Amino acid sequence: MNLFNFLTSDIAIDLGTANTLIMYKDRIVVDEPSIIAIDKVSGKVLAIGHKASLMHEKTNENIKTIRPLRDGVIADFTAAELLIRGLIKMLETSRPLFAASHRMVVSIPSGITEVEKRAVRDSCEHAGAKEVNMVYEPIAAAIGIGIDITQPNGTMIVDIGGGTTEIAIIALSGIVCEQSIRTAGDVFTRDIVDYIRREHNLFIGERSAEQIKMMVGSALIELANPPSDYEVRGRDLMTGIPKEIRVTYSEIAYALEKSVSKIEEATMKVLEMAPPELSADIYTNGIHLTGGGALLHGLDKRLALRTKLPVHVAEDPLKAVVKGTGEVIRHMDLYRAVLIR
Ligand code: ADP
Ligand code: MG
Numbered sequence: 189m190n191l192f193n194f195l196t197s198d199i200a201i202d203l204g205t206a207n208t209l210i211m212y213k214d215r216i217v218v219d220e221p222s223i224i225a226i227d228k229v230s231g232k233v234l235a236i237g238h239k240a241s242l243m244h245e246k247t248n249e250n251i252k253t254i255r256p257l258r259d260g261v262i263a264d265f266t267a268a269e270l271l272i273r274g275l276i277k278m279l280e281t282s283r284p285l286f287a288a289s290h291r292m293v294v295s296i297p298s299g300i301t302e303v304e305k306r307a308v309r310d311s312c313e314h315a316g317a318k319e320v321n322m323v324y325e326p327i328a329a330a331i332g333i334g335i336d337i338t339q340p341n342g343t344m345i346v347d348i349g350g351g352t353t354e355i356a357i358i359a360l361s362g363i364v365c366e367q368s369i370r371t372a373g374d375v376f377t378r379d380i381v382d383y384i385r386r387e388h389n390l391f392i393g394e395r396s397a398e399q400i401k402m403m404v405g406s407a408l409i410e411l412a413n414p415p416s417d418y419e420v421r422g423r424d425l426m427t428g429i430p431k432e433i434r435v436t437y438s439e440i441a442y443a444l445e446k447s448v449s450k451i452e453e454a455t456m457k458v459l460e461m462a463p464p465e466l467s468a469d470i471y472t473n474g475i476h477l478t479g480g481g482a483l484l485h486g487l488d489k490r491l492a493l494r495t496k497l498p499v500h501v502a503e504d505p506l507k508a509v510v511k512g513t514g515e516v517i518r519h520m521d522l523y524r525a526v527l528i529r
Pocket of ligand 1: 479
């Protein structure tokens with residue numbers, strides 16, 4: 189090991205709209221929601237990640253919570269920097285011998301602009317990175333689920349995150365065709381808030397709606413193994429009093445219908461864009477679902493019915509991108525072609 193390696197710590201970051209994960213030496217050492225809480229008066233950071241998400245929508249006039257990313261890219265530069273810095277600090281305090289000079293690989297959405305790339309690079313540099321490399325998220329996701337993306341064999345990824353759904357066909361270390369749409373987890377959550385308000389006259393918060401989505405969120409009105417009903421509390425819009433109701437997965441499937449069909453249509457579009465030899469590969473290899481949205485009940489079956497292709501849900505869909513990003517930083521030489529500088 190040369191001196192440079194000894195003094196440098198390589199970290200891989202999946203800076204997501206919903207969650208930020210960091211991998212260091214083969215292990216996921218940070219897995220937190222991408223949110224911070226700050227004191228409005230002093231501007232001081234009060235909490236980061238899980239702790240900040242518990243404060244979300246429960247703040248008073250002195251505190252505000254910020255999600256620095258929107259639609260996969262940095263929307264609030266200052267807050268993004270505070271988030272990255274805070275998360276890296278978590279890692280440093282838990283590891284006293286952690287070297288301070290960081291070489292980073294950060295995953296970014298495939299549809300990102302030059303200005304948005306610059307924002308990611310600057311935030312990471314301000315947060316302590318000496319060298320920042322980037323990799324496209326669908327490529328990282330494919331590597332993360334164990335696919336050898338360097339081969340002349342097509343792979344199709346549908347990554348459904350918080351802000352965007354990234355759909356891509358990959359071969360020979362590159363993206364051949366892709367679509368990125370702004371219909372993903374956050375939109376599903378909003379669909380649920382709207383539906384419950386409209387159909388049940390109940391006003392629920394985003395966190396409650398997200399819970400409903402995770403427990404009984406469904407892409408099909410009828411499921412073979414249905415989840416049991418879910419109880420949710422909020423404010424009755426008629427009386428103003430707190431109230432509890434029960435929701436079924438079929439109702440939620442109805443609430444999500446429009447958004448799920450947008451993902452379905454975008455998937456069809458990417459399939460139509462594929463060169464024939466890659467279509468042939470995908471006929472055999474099928475479609476891989478990653479990102480938190482892959483866990484929606486029945487989504488795999490729904491896409492399989494529509495495309496008539498095998499659809500595989502990644503084993504740990506929320507971790508696919510960070511695992512792949514970690515793999516890239518461990519084998520920089522092998523993956524040189526996928527790095528974006
Ligand atoms: P990002 O990369 O944008 O940060 P993630 O891949 O971490 O997004 O996924 C987060 C999204 O997945 C959130 O919108 C979250 O609500 C959603 N999610 C997490 N678990 C589930 C689940 N079991 N069912 C449906 N959606 C889920
Ligand atoms: Mg993601």
